[in-house]
Amino acid sequence: MTPESHAPTGTDASRTGPPPGCPAHGLGPGGLHRLHESEDLGALYEQLRDEHGPVAPVLLHDDVPMWIVLGHAENLHMVRSPSQFCRDSRIWNPLKEGLVKPDHPLMPHIAWQPIASHAEGDEHKRLRGAVMGAISTIDFRSLRRYINRSTQAIVNRFCEKGEADLVSQFTEHLPMAVMCEILGMPDAYNDRLVEAARDALKGTETAIASHSYVMDALSRLTARRRAQPEEDLASYLITHPARLSDDEVREHLRLVLFAAYEATTNLLSNVLLTVLIDPRFRAQLNGGQMTVPEAVEQSLWNEPPFSTVFAYFAKQETELGGQRIRRGDGLLFAPLPANVDPRVRPDLSASMQGNRSHLAFGGGPHECPGQDIGRSIADVGVDALLMRLPDVELDCGEEELRWTASIASRHLVSLPVQFLPKPQQDVTETPNHNHVPAQRSDWQIGSVQPRLQPAPAAPQPQPQPQPAPAHPHPQSPVAEPVRRKGVWPRFLRWWRGY
Numbered sequence: 001m002t003p004e005s006h007a008p009t010g011t012d013a014s015r016t017g018p019p020p021g022c023p024a025h026g027l028g029p030g031g032l033h034r035l036h037e038s039e040d041l042g043a044l045y046e047q048l049r050d051e052h053g054p055v056a057p058v059l060l061h062d063d064v065p066m067w068i069v070l071g072h073a074e075n076l077h078m079v080r081s082p083s084q085f086c087r088d089s090r091i092w093n094p095l096k097e098g099l100v101k102p103d104h105p106l107m108p109h110i111a112w113q114p115i116a117s118h119a120e121g122d123e124h125k126r127l128r129g130a131v132m133g134a135i136s137t138i139d140f141r142s143l144r145r146y147i148n149r150s151t152q153a154i155v156n157r158f159c160e161k162g163e164a165d166l167v168s169q170f171t172e173h174l175p176m177a178v179m180c181e182i183l184g185m186p187d188a189y190n191d192r193l194v195e196a197a198r199d200a201l202k203g204t205e206t207a208i209a210s211h212s213y214v215m216d217a218l219s220r221l222t223a224r225r226r227a228q229p230e231e232d233l234a235s236y237l238i239t240h241p242a243r244l245s246d247d248e249v250r251e252h253l254r255l256v257l258f259a260a261y262e263a264t265t266n267l268l269s270n271v272l273l274t275v276l277i278d279p280r281f282r283a284q285l286n287g288g289q290m291t292v293p294e295a296v297e298q299s300l301w302n303e304p305p306f307s308t309v310f311a312y313f314a315k316q317e318t319e320l321g322g323q324r325i326r327r328g329d330g331l332l333f334a335p336l337p338a339n340v341d342p343r344v345r346p347d348l349s350a351s352m353q354g355n356r357s358h359l360a361f362g363g364g365p366h367e368c369p370g371q372d373i374g375r376s377i378a379d380v381g382v383d384a385l386l387m388r389l390p391d392v393e394l395d396c397g398e399e400e401l402r403w404t405a406s407i408a409s410r411h412l413v414s415l416p417v418q419f420l421p422k423p424q425q426d427v428t429e430t431p432n433h434n435h436v437p438a439q440r441s442d443w444q445i446g447s448v449q450p451r452l453q454p455a456p457a458a459p460q461p462q463p464q465p466q467p468a469p470a471h472p473h474p475q476s477p478v479a480e481p482v483r484r485k486g487v488w489p490r491f492l493r494w495w496r497g498y
């Protein structure tokens with residue numbers, strides 16, 4: 001509890017750390033924990049909570065000092081107090097003092113950009129207003145139908161095999177397919193785009209090229225819609241009274257695409273894991289009940305898609321959680337430890353049904369404006385997948401599942417499942433009301449059974465199995481007419497069948 005030990009200049013770059021396995025491993029100058037060296041961040045956050053209370057001093061790469069906000073109330077106070085804390089990294093002391101090198105691994109998060117996430121005050125209102133205005137034009141009923149149809153098209157790619165890795169074959173695809181449609185570039189959705197987004201976010205040596213691939217697609221979309229607006233998010237951003245420049249439009253399309261892709265992929269994976277292993281989902285086995293939306297909310301509590309968000313910065317000297325925070329100090333907003341704060345969840349096994357006060361979507365002026373889209377993709381996507389594969393079950397022991405974690409998030413590496421092979425479903429036929437799956441609570445999930453045998457050849461609803469569609473567009477899964485109508489008229493046309 002000694003803020004002085006957290007002096008921004010109190011680092012010693014020449015120090016070499018002890019080897020892994022040594023009790024001092026993971027400790028830096030001043031005995032502070034290096035977050036990036038931890039092998040179990042969840043456990044470290046609890047240790048920090050015990051040692052320091054709801055706000056703890058830690059170190060990032062290169063021993064850059066930072067606070068991590070662990071308490072639910074303290075996180076909420078920080079994000080809701082724009083007069084005390086902002087998202088503008090240009091006031092961050094370690095950056096101003098040259099402690100943060102240009103090649104710092106967190107630089108993509110650190111570098112200030114002229115986007116809503118980093119903006120404050122009137123500028124934030126202008127940029128966020130355009131994003132919110134564009135999102136408000138979305139018809140969620142039609143969106144849910146589109147998510148359902150996209151799920152069908154993606155499941156068609158593996159349903160005949162009787163096994164799949166739901167991360168690489170489903171959860172990484174559905175958000176991208178849906179976001180491409182929402183943005184106004186359904187033709188851009190393909191395996192390459194998913195791969196590029198994944199690679200750009202991982203920060204591998206090909207990340208820059210992958211990032212350029214995504215940005216090129218967004219630049220082309222911006223130019224097309226500037227010339228000829230349609231009914232999609234890109235057009236509404238362009239025509240919004242906030243008068244965004246082309247650069248601002250492109251940067252906000254990027255923000256939306258990456259935020260939505262990464263977070264919703266994580267959410268989908270976590271929800272699928274929950275429904276596969278949580279006994280409350282096996283209603284018919286034990287009389288318990290958990291619907292898909294409840295599984296989504298439970299997962300947002302237990303495994304928020306962003307464990308921490310970089311970062312908030314103190315605009316003035318202040319106090320938070322018993323710590324003296326100096327002007328220019330940086331603080332990690334941290335939904336993961338906040339959501340398990342014993343002051344709000346004394347019993348972690350207790351159901352959080354009906355309680356949406358988790359911090360997975362942030363709060364205050366920067367609260368996620370896309371949360372209803374994220375929730376819809378998870379609700380409808382999981383429901384529709386279970387409708388197609390009601391006998392799906394985990395194809396490995398729960399303890400064999402591998403996770404990869406960074407300070408920002410924790411991902412399931414893969415989610416192997418098995419099921420009886422199913423025929424493809426025609427995603428081009430005019431649907432009846434049954435195509436939008438009703439919420440179900442009686443999925444037969446997760447019971448441990450012997451390896452499934454392939455079903456006898458089932459009658460195919462289509463004469464020819466379709467190759468993996470380039471995108472799951474309602475009218476034509478392969479080729480798109482040159483002149484495309486707006487997304488909502490297209491939904492209506494598809495819905496009515498003319």
Ligand code: HEM
Nearest residue numbers: 116117259260263264267305361362363366368370373374
């Ligand atoms: C499960 C899915 C999602 C999760 C968990 C999530 C979470 C978050 C979080 C934690 C923040 C930061 C809040 C803060 O700084 O206090 C954020 C910001 C943001 N999110 Fe999401 N998000 C999700 C999906 C989406 C989607 C689908 C979109 C767009 C359609 C979106 C667009 C944005 C934007 C534009 C911001 C910046 C808002 C601002 O700074 O004013 N997100 N999101």
